[in-house]
Amino acid sequence: MRLADLQAMFQAGVLAGAEDGARILESVKNSAQADRTTLFGVYVNAYRARLAEFLAADFPALRALIGEEAFDALADAYIGAQPSRQRNARWYTTRLPDFLRESAEWRDxxxxxxxxxxxxxxxxxxxxxxxxxxxxxxxxxxxxxxxxxxxxxxxxxxxxxxxxxxxxxxxxxxxxxxxxxxxxxxxxxxxxxxxxxxxxxxxxxxxxxxxxxxxxxxxxxxxxxxxxxxxxxxxxxxxxxxxxxxxxxxxxxxxxxxxxxxxx
CATH class of the missing domain: 3.90.930 (Outer Surface Protein A; domain 3)
Structure with missing residues (x-):
């Protein structure tokens, strides 16, 4: 497999999530330290955690208003629905107010x-x-x-x-x-x-x-x-x-x- 193909597969897997992404990466070998599903999950979790940090940094007052638990759930839902598509992380969070308006849970x-x-x-x-x-x-x-x-x-x-x-x-x-x-x-x-x-x-x-x-x-x-x-x-x-x-x-x-x- 070419490196470019592997990189594209890896990116698609990260965006799909640990469970679905692991199936995409069936061609990747296990390491001596851990199985490929566990290792891949580290990348997936790090990706989502970093995006959640961006959301918390840009919307601190919203986080204080609705509480950390609700904000974490909101961030998780947003990340799942809005994969990062730009190199500049600054623009990743910009659709959160629109996401709230479109969400059945938050629109009211x-x-x-x-x-x-x-x-x-x-x-x-x-x-x-x-x-x-x-x-x-x-x-x-x-x-x-x-x-x-x-x-x-x-x-x-x-x-x-x-x-x-x-x-x-x-x-x-x-x-x-x-x-x-x-x-x-x-x-x-x-x-x-x-x-x-x-x-x-x-x-x-x-x-x-x-x-x-x-x-x-x-x-x-x-x-x-x-x-x-x-x-x-x-x-x-x-x-x-x-x-x-x-x-x-x-x-x-x-x-x-x-x-x-x-x-x-």
Whole structure:
């Protein structure tokens, strides 16, 4: 048997698991120390244990929320359903929130799903591409009549989430090893991004979440004002939206601005 064939068989066996994989490797001889099934099981267990470590490292608050036993069972189920297919282990854990949503056992646990989504957003924001923030002085280059047509591009790390209102408090308590707060069925809004080489977050009011969502979709400033008024958000006046925009610049979220209005 060629080495390449043996390596491919070995990889398939590891992914299949110790019991099924051992049958795949019937051509491998036993060693003087142990039989091939036992030796192969060492590789299988090490592979799964390493993937479980990645999951625990990326979702520590989720582990604290549901408990070690339940988390270990979740990790085992995820590893069985999601074999590692990328060389970079960083990306292996990224589908865990989706796996929770798709799982019959977890799909109704909104608290766990939201907490996992928040933890994934923190990791994704940290690893996102970089971009140079646009100084707020750049707005001075646009005439007043151009403002309704202003549209903005945002930092690649910016992520908006709609979560259970207590998600942030749960995450903070878990990371500080404090008692977790009770569930909160109300929904809240959170922005996550990278600042100064670290992932940060900010809870948003409903009007700012709407405005920022629309802005990230490419809607112009004037259109955002009209949509906010149409949805009866009393606080979403042009002045309030201008304050939001100033805040986005101050946080380094805006990386480009352009006007769709024709000059003259």
């Amino acid at each position: 646990n909104a608290r766990a799903i939201d907490l996992a989504s928040f933890e994934r957003a923190l990791t994704d924001a940290f690893d996102a591409p970089d971009a140079e923030p646009l100084a707020i002085d750049a707005l001075g280059g646009f005439a007043p009549e151009q403002w309704p047509g202003l549209s903005f591009a945002f930092h690649p790390s910016l992520i908006l989430l709609e979560l259970e209102a207590g998600t942030i408090a749960t995450h903070e308590a878990a990371m500080e090893q404090q008692e977790l707060p009770p569930p909160d069925e109300q929904r809240g809004h959170v922005a996550v991004w990278r600042a100064d080489l670290d992932s940060v977050h900010c809870e948003l009011e409903a009007d700012e979440f709407l405005a920022l969502s629309l802005a990230m979709e490419g809607h112009a400033f004037g259109d955002i004002c009209q949509m906010a008024a149409f949805r009866d958000l009393e606080d979403a006046s042009p002045e309030r939206l201008a304050q939001m925009l100033t805040g986005w610049f101050q946080e380094g979220l805006v990386v480009a601005a352009e006007s769709r209005e024709k000059e003259g």
